[in-house]
Amino acid sequence: MEEYLDILDENGKAMGKSASREEVHSRGLWHKTAQVLLMNNKDEIFIHRRAKNKKYYPGLWDVYFGGHVLSSETSQQALIREVQEEINLDLKKEDFQFLFDIKKADIQNGGSFINNDFAQVYLVKKDFDLTDLILQAEEIEEVKFISLAKLQEIVNAGGQNFIPREHEYELLFKALKVNRQN
Numbered sequence: 001m002e003e004y005l006d007i008l009d010e011n012g013k014a015m016g017k018s019a020s021r022e023e024v025h026s027r028g029l030w031h032k033t034a035q036v037l038l039m040n041n042k043d044e045i046f047i048h049r050r051a052k053n054k055k056y057y058p059g060l061w062d063v064y065f066g067g068h069v070l071s072s073e074t075s076q077q078a079l080i081r082e083v084q085e086e087i088n089l090d091l092k093k094e095d096f097q098f099l100f101d102i103k104k105a106d107i108q109n110g111g112s113f114i115n116n117d118f119a120q121v122y123l124v125k126k127d128f129d130l131t132d133l134i135l136q137a138e139e140i141e142e143v144k145f146i147s148l149a150k151l152q153e154i155v156n157a158g159g160q161n162f163i164p165r166e167h168e169y170e171l172l173f174k175a176l177k178v179n180r181q182n
Contacts, residue, residue: 004071005031012103012118018071028107028114034075035064036083036096036122037172043180044145048087050163051141055113059141061162063151063172064121075120087143088134089126096122099175102168121172123179148176 003021006014008030024031038046045063052059065086069078076093083089099121106115130143146154154162155169165172 003068005029005068006071007031008118021068025113025115028116030116030118032069032075033067033117033119034069034078034082034122035066035119036079036091036124037063037099038065038083038089039123039125039148040127040145041125042145043148045148045151046143046145047151048140049142051137051139053138056108056115057163063162063165066119075122079122086136086139088132089128091124091126095124095126097124097179099123099179100171102171104168121168121175123176 004018005021005024007017007019007024009015010030012030019027019029023029040046047061047063048065049061050057050059065083066079067082069075073081076096079096080091080093083091102119102121104115104117104119107113108115130145133143135141135143152173154160155173159166159169
Protein backbone atom coordinates (compact mmCIF):
# COMPACT_ATOMS: atom_id res chain seq x y z
CA MET A 1 0.00 0.00 0.00
CA GLU A 2 1.39 3.36 -1.02
CA GLU A 3 1.73 5.91 1.79
CA TYR A 4 0.42 9.45 1.29
CA LEU A 5 1.72 12.44 3.23
CA ASP A 6 0.21 15.88 3.73
CA ILE A 7 2.21 18.59 1.96
CA LEU A 8 3.29 21.62 3.99
CA ASP A 9 4.71 24.97 2.95
CA GLU A 10 8.20 26.02 4.08
CA ASN A 11 6.67 27.45 7.28
CA GLY A 12 4.95 24.19 8.24
CA LYS A 13 1.43 25.21 7.22
CA ALA A 14 -0.75 22.53 5.60
CA MET A 15 -1.34 23.18 1.90
CA GLY A 16 -4.49 21.02 1.66
CA LYS A 17 -2.73 18.56 -0.67
CA SER A 18 -1.06 15.19 -0.28
CA ALA A 19 1.48 13.22 -2.28
CA SER A 20 3.01 9.77 -2.23
CA ARG A 21 6.02 9.24 -0.03
CA GLU A 22 8.14 8.64 -3.15
CA GLU A 23 7.02 11.92 -4.75
CA VAL A 24 7.59 13.83 -1.50
CA HIS A 25 11.22 12.71 -1.37
CA SER A 26 12.00 12.95 -5.07
CA ARG A 27 10.66 16.53 -5.27
CA GLY A 28 11.77 17.67 -1.80
CA LEU A 29 8.25 18.56 -0.63
CA TRP A 30 7.82 19.66 2.98
CA HIS A 31 5.95 17.17 5.18
CA LYS A 32 5.47 16.06 8.80
CA THR A 33 7.42 13.45 10.69
CA ALA A 34 7.45 12.42 14.32
CA GLN A 35 10.24 11.06 16.50
CA VAL A 36 10.24 9.52 19.94
CA LEU A 37 13.09 8.98 22.35
CA LEU A 38 12.50 5.92 24.53
CA MET A 39 14.06 5.95 28.00
CA ASN A 40 13.75 3.57 30.90
CA ASN A 41 13.38 4.66 34.51
CA LYS A 42 17.17 4.41 34.97
CA ASP A 43 17.48 7.29 32.45
CA GLU A 44 19.03 4.95 29.89
CA ILE A 45 18.27 5.73 26.26
CA PHE A 46 17.08 2.98 23.96
CA ILE A 47 19.04 3.20 20.71
CA HIS A 48 19.02 1.17 17.51
CA ARG A 49 21.25 0.55 14.52
CA ARG A 50 19.44 1.17 11.25
CA ALA A 51 19.43 -1.64 8.69
CA LYS A 52 22.14 -1.42 6.04
CA ASN A 53 19.54 -1.37 3.26
CA LYS A 54 17.91 1.89 4.45
CA LYS A 55 18.02 4.81 2.00
CA TYR A 56 18.47 7.32 4.81
CA TYR A 57 21.60 6.84 6.97
CA PRO A 58 22.01 3.06 6.54
CA GLY A 59 23.86 1.19 9.29
CA LEU A 60 24.08 4.15 11.67
CA TRP A 61 22.88 4.27 15.26
CA ASP A 62 19.82 6.38 16.04
CA VAL A 63 18.34 7.65 19.29
CA TYR A 64 14.85 8.09 17.84
CA PHE A 65 12.12 5.83 16.57
CA GLY A 66 9.50 7.22 14.29
CA GLY A 67 8.84 8.24 10.77
CA HIS A 68 6.36 9.89 8.48
CA VAL A 69 3.02 11.18 9.70
CA LEU A 70 0.56 9.85 7.13
CA SER A 71 -2.35 11.92 5.84
CA SER A 72 -5.13 12.04 8.46
CA GLU A 73 -2.76 10.79 11.21
CA THR A 74 -1.58 12.64 14.34
CA SER A 75 2.07 12.55 15.40
CA GLN A 76 1.25 10.26 18.33
CA GLN A 77 -0.71 7.88 16.08
CA ALA A 78 2.25 7.74 13.69
CA LEU A 79 4.66 6.99 16.54
CA ILE A 80 2.42 4.30 18.03
CA ARG A 81 2.22 2.66 14.57
CA GLU A 82 5.95 2.98 13.82
CA VAL A 83 7.16 1.68 17.20
CA GLN A 84 4.73 -1.25 17.01
CA GLU A 85 5.91 -2.12 13.47
CA GLU A 86 9.64 -1.70 14.14
CA ILE A 87 10.10 -3.27 17.59
CA ASN A 88 6.66 -4.64 18.60
CA LEU A 89 6.37 -2.35 21.62
CA ASP A 90 2.94 -1.04 22.55
CA LEU A 91 2.67 2.66 23.37
CA LYS A 92 -0.37 4.73 24.29
CA LYS A 93 -1.15 8.35 23.50
CA GLU A 94 -0.82 9.30 27.18
CA ASP A 95 2.76 7.90 27.28
CA PHE A 96 4.07 10.77 25.14
CA GLN A 97 5.65 13.91 26.51
CA PHE A 98 6.29 16.61 23.89
CA LEU A 99 9.90 17.86 23.84
CA PHE A 100 10.33 20.17 20.82
CA ASP A 101 9.71 20.82 17.12
CA ILE A 102 12.48 20.91 14.55
CA LYS A 103 12.66 21.87 10.89
CA LYS A 104 15.07 19.72 8.87
CA ALA A 105 16.31 19.88 5.28
CA ASP A 106 18.59 17.09 4.15
CA ILE A 107 19.75 15.67 0.81
CA GLN A 108 21.00 12.08 0.56
CA ASN A 109 22.10 9.62 -2.12
CA GLY A 110 23.48 12.16 -4.56
CA GLY A 111 20.30 14.24 -4.55
CA SER A 112 17.86 11.40 -5.27
CA PHE A 113 16.46 11.49 -1.71
CA ILE A 114 15.43 14.95 -0.46
CA ASN A 115 14.06 15.06 3.06
CA ASN A 116 12.41 18.36 3.99
CA ASP A 117 10.36 17.83 7.11
CA PHE A 118 8.93 19.33 10.24
CA ALA A 119 9.39 16.87 13.09
CA GLN A 120 7.67 16.77 16.42
CA VAL A 121 9.94 15.15 19.00
CA TYR A 122 8.57 13.29 22.02
CA LEU A 123 9.86 11.41 25.04
CA VAL A 124 8.38 8.18 26.40
CA LYS A 125 9.65 6.85 29.72
CA LYS A 126 8.88 3.16 29.91
CA ASP A 127 10.59 0.09 31.29
CA PHE A 128 10.69 -2.93 28.98
CA ASP A 129 12.85 -5.97 28.41
CA LEU A 130 14.94 -6.13 25.23
CA THR A 131 14.23 -9.86 24.94
CA ASP A 132 10.50 -9.15 24.55
CA LEU A 133 11.03 -7.05 21.42
CA ILE A 134 10.59 -8.31 17.87
CA LEU A 135 12.82 -6.31 15.53
CA GLN A 136 11.65 -5.54 12.00
CA ALA A 137 14.73 -6.76 10.09
CA GLU A 138 14.32 -4.40 7.13
CA GLU A 139 14.37 -1.43 9.53
CA ILE A 140 16.60 -2.37 12.49
CA GLU A 141 19.73 -4.48 12.95
CA GLU A 142 20.50 -4.09 16.63
CA VAL A 143 19.18 -2.44 19.81
CA LYS A 144 20.58 -1.57 23.23
CA PHE A 145 20.34 0.84 26.14
CA ILE A 146 23.04 3.44 26.82
CA SER A 147 23.28 6.04 29.55
CA LEU A 148 22.57 9.67 28.81
CA ALA A 149 26.15 10.45 29.90
CA LYS A 150 27.49 7.92 27.36
CA LEU A 151 25.37 9.43 24.58
CA GLN A 152 26.65 12.92 25.44
CA GLU A 153 30.22 11.57 25.40
CA ILE A 154 29.67 10.02 21.94
CA VAL A 155 28.10 13.21 20.56
CA ASN A 156 30.84 15.42 22.04
CA ALA A 157 33.44 13.18 20.37
CA GLY A 158 31.84 13.71 16.95
CA GLY A 159 29.02 11.18 17.07
CA GLN A 160 30.84 8.55 15.02
CA ASN A 161 28.45 5.82 13.78
CA PHE A 162 25.41 7.90 14.84
CA ILE A 163 23.05 9.83 12.59
CA PRO A 164 24.43 13.39 12.46
CA ARG A 165 22.04 15.62 14.40
CA GLU A 166 24.31 18.29 15.89
CA HIS A 167 21.71 21.00 16.53
CA GLU A 168 19.06 18.44 17.37
CA TYR A 169 21.27 16.79 20.02
CA GLU A 170 21.70 20.20 21.66
CA LEU A 171 17.92 20.62 21.79
CA LEU A 172 17.50 17.08 23.08
CA PHE A 173 20.04 17.40 25.88
CA LYS A 174 18.52 20.73 26.94
CA ALA A 175 14.98 19.27 26.92
CA LEU A 176 16.08 16.22 28.92
CA LYS A 177 17.83 18.43 31.48
CA VAL A 178 14.62 20.44 31.95
CA ASN A 179 12.63 17.19 32.13
CA ARG A 180 14.86 15.82 34.89
CA GLN A 181 14.45 19.02 36.92
CA ASN A 182 10.64 18.74 36.84
